[in-house]
Amino acid sequence: MDIEKATEVGFCFGVKRALRILEETIGEYGEVETLGPVVHNQQVVDRFGQLGAKAVEKPNQIKGNVAVIPSHGVSPNVLEELASRGLKVVDTTCPNVRKAQSAARDLSESGFWVVIFGDPVHPEVKGMLGWAGYRGTATLDSRSITDLDELPSRLGLLSQTTRNPTQYVDFVDSIASSSLSRIDELRIINTLCNITKRRQADALEMARKVSLMIVVGGRHSANTRCLADMCLSAGTETHHVETAAEIEAAWLKGQTAIGVTTGTSIPDSVIDEVMLKLDELNRAGQE
Numbered sequence: 497m498d499i500e501k502a503t504e505v506g507f508c509f510g511v512k513r514a515l516r517i518l519e520e521t522i523g524e525y526g527e528v529e530t531l532g533p534v535v536h537n538q539q540v541v542d543r544f545g546q547l548g549a550k551a552v553e554k555p556n557q558i559k560g561n562v563a564v565i566p567s568h569g570v571s572p573n574v575l576e577e578l579a580s581r582g583l584k585v586v587d588t589t590c591p592n593v594r595k596a597q598s599a600a601r602d603l604s605e606s607g608f609w610v611v612i613f614g615d616p617v618h619p620e621v622k623g624m625l626g627w628a629g630y631r632g633t634a635t636l637d638s639r640s641i642t643d644l645d646e647l648p649s650r651l652g653l654l655s656q657t658t659r660n661p662t663q664y665v666d667f668v669d670s671i672a673s674s675s676l677s678r679i680d681e682l683r684i685i686n687t688l689c690n691i692t693k694r695r696q697a698d699a700l701e702m703a704r705k706v707s708l709m710i711v712v713g714g715r716h717s718a719n720t721r722c723l724a725d726m727c728l729s730a731g732t733e734t735h736h737v738e739t740a741a742e743i744e745a746a747w748l749k750g751q752t753a754i755g756v757t758t759g760t761s762i763p764d765s766v767i768d769e770v771m772l773k774l775d776e777l778n779r780a781g782q783e
């Protein structure tokens with residue numbers, strides 16, 4: 497049975513950059529604290545924990561002198577709070593996320609009410625809303641906007657960087673078709689990450705060819721969950737795993753071909769273990 501790995505797997509440039517900065521910061525200061533996990537992958541967080549990076553949930557839990565901002569960014573209020581306490585702030589925000597934050601700020605400063613297509617509880621989305629000065633909202637359901645009795649006269653739409661492009665287009669379409677007669681201006685910004693878009697397109701193509709998809713990535717990783725949803729939307733049996741240990745022999749029974757894709761915060765070592773385990777289970781099934 498063919499077991500195929502997607503062309504592009506493992507860390508994206510934003511995650512590589514964040515981890516390089518974190519490693520350099522630990523090298524310079526010893527122990528540091530990250531505001532939330534530096535990336536959404538437990539194995540990576542554990543490895544950096546051993547090197548000296550401790551993840552805390554809130555700015556007021558930072559006890560040391562060095563605060564590291566994760567790749568998905570934070571709101572300007574958080575940056576101000578940390579700076580006002582005299583902490584050394586090391587910012588690993590991905591340049592793509594930074595672009596989305598700037599778009600949110602610019603829309604808001606130009607008088608638009610900002611609508612973010614994204615998960616309202618995801619740290620990246622919370623940060624973007626902060627950059628919009630909280631003059632807006634975040635949602636994945638266009639009806640929460642179109643059902644409003646009154647709409648602001650100017651609406652600015654943007655997306656969480658890792659969302660599915662087709663769903664963003666549907667979201668935009670739905671808002672445009674039902675609100676244009678009620679507002680003066682609608683501005684749409686493309687803040688989707690190109691790397692995520694490419695991986696999603698590849699995953700969909702692969703899912704249409706194989707009978708089983710294995711999507712490797714952190715449980716809380718938004719881009720991994722989107723990849724898994726995309727594979728499922730092709731009608732292909734799909735399993736989202738964090739490690740090779742979660743793969744079950746029964747999943748391979750009766751399959752004709754397997755495709756493997758990964759989120760953007762998964763180390764190469766985990767991908768190698770997944771490929772090895774699938775290969776072993778495949779061989780065992782043929783004996």
Ligand code: SF4
Pocket residue numbers: 508509510511567590591592593657658689690691692719760
């Ligand atoms: S997935 Fe895209 S936006 Fe997210 S960290 Fe990687 S490069 Fe940046």
